[in-house]
Amino acid sequence: MHIGNIKITGKLLLAPMCDVTNLPFRLFCKEQGAALVYTEMINCDAYLMENSKTKKRSKFIEKEKPLGIQIFGSSIENLKKAAVKIEKELKPDLIDINIGCPAYNVMKTGSGASLLNNSEKIKELIFNVSESLKIPLTCKIRILSDEKKTISIAKIIQKSGAKALTIHGRTAKQGYSGNANWEIVRQIKKVLNIPVILNGDIIDEYSASKAFETGCDALMIGRAAIGNPFIFKQINYFLDTGNNLEKMTFEQRLNDFSYYLKLCKKYGFVNIKAIKMQAQFFTKGFRGARIIRSEISKCKTMDEISKTLEKFSKNN
Ligand SMILES: Cc1cc2nc3c(=O)[nH]c(=O)nc-3n(C[C@H](O)[C@H](O)[C@H](O)COP(=O)(O)O)c2cc1C
Incomplete structure (x- = not known):
């Protein structure tokens, strides 16, 4: 797939996710086979004001490329200024505009999904x-409850110059309830020439191959990648060979979390609270995980977390 002049080798993309897709996490997903990764959404006004947290969120390294920086905002002028500044200062491969965030504090400013009401x-x-x-x-959008309007917005987005469109098949009102509507993606794919990326509810090999039946050009994975960058390897392997990789063991998952910690240290992302949150995700769903989750939640430093991991890896 090409997005404009950017060649994307692979069909699985990492979704932009606030407080999740930081540099170490994106790099890890890239190493596991994500073909394109996105930063979490960047507030264009904060970027223009040189806000230090926003700057950190938009930081990336060459090894992550191809990479997209996602921005959000309500002022066309500021979105434009921020996009130009980002292009010049950071040189990402592409810029994505968030037209789908349903969070109240984003929508009330006229950004995110609230833009969907104003074609x-x-x-x-x-x-x-x-x-x-x-x-x-x-662009990344959510859908509207009116299918015709959604298709019309998709056409407008293409006609106005966007080079790819990602569709999360839920309305803003739905939040994460119900199932993502993939049928609408099939309909949109039929009428657009730019790449159409399906997003919503890709959780494994089966859902991924089903989703490709819509004719979409690529899939974007969000929640199922949290604490589990391995999902890219798992689904890619299936798409390439038709076979399933062995399920991950708890020990392998703990090793993955240790590796994530190493990347966090290396690239200066050592926010203990955020890392403890990731620990909960990386250890979710395994038998016996309760004890390590509880021990990690008591840790006060990165070293304590590393030592706890070592202790449990040895015992497993
Ligand atoms: C913790 C979290 C943070 C998110 N942050 C963003 C964001 O910054 N920008 C965005 O476009 N979507 C964001 N999303 C939505 C995801 O990109 C994706 O559209 C959604 O989770 C549906 O895909 P999934 O079913 O694969 O999770 C976020 C989702 C989650 C769970």
């Missing part, structure tokens, strides 16, 4: 931002 604004926004960039601009 004229979407048109102006995509046209202005894509015109000012040399790199491709892409």
Whole structure:
């Protein structure tokens, strides 16, 4: 698949996720086979004001490429300025605009999914931002309850200059309830020429191969990758060979979490609270995980977390 002039080798993409897809996590997913990774969404106004937390969120390294920086905002002027500044300063492969975040504090400012109610604004926004960039601009949307309107917005997005469209098949109101509507992705794929990326409820080999039946060009994986970068290897292996890889053991998962910790230390992402949260995800669903989860939750430093992991890896 090509997004503008960017060649994407592979069909599984890592979704942008706040407080999850930081540099170490993206790098890990990339190493496991994610073909394109995205930063968590970056507030364009905060980026323009040189906010240090926002700057850190948008930091990436060459090894992660191809990489997209996702931005959100409500002012077309500021989205444009931020996109141009990001292109010049950070040089990502592409910039993605978030037209799907359903969070109350995002929607109330007129950003994220609230833009879906204003197709004229979407048109102006995509046209202005894509015109000012040399790199491709892409969009990520949620759907509307009205299918015709959703298809019409997808067409507007393409016509206004976006070079790919990701669709999470749920409405903003749905949050994460119900199943993602893949049928609408099939319909949108039929009428667009740019790559169409399906997002929502890809959890394993089976759901991935089912999702490709819509004709979409690629799949974007979100929640199922949290604490489990291995999912990219697992699904890619199945898509390439038709066979399933062995399920991960608890010990392998603990090794993965140790590796994630190593990357966090190496790249300066040592927020204990965030790492303890990731520990909960990396250890989820395994028999006997309760004890290690509880021990990690009591740790106060990275070293304590590493030592706890070592102790449990030896005992497993
Ligand atoms: C913790 C979390 C943070 C998220 N942050 C973002 C974000 O910054 N930008 C965005 O477009 N979507 C965000 N999403 C939505 C995901 O990118 C994705 O659209 C959604 O989770 C559906 O895909 P899934 O079923 O594979 O999880 C977030 C989702 C989660 C669970």
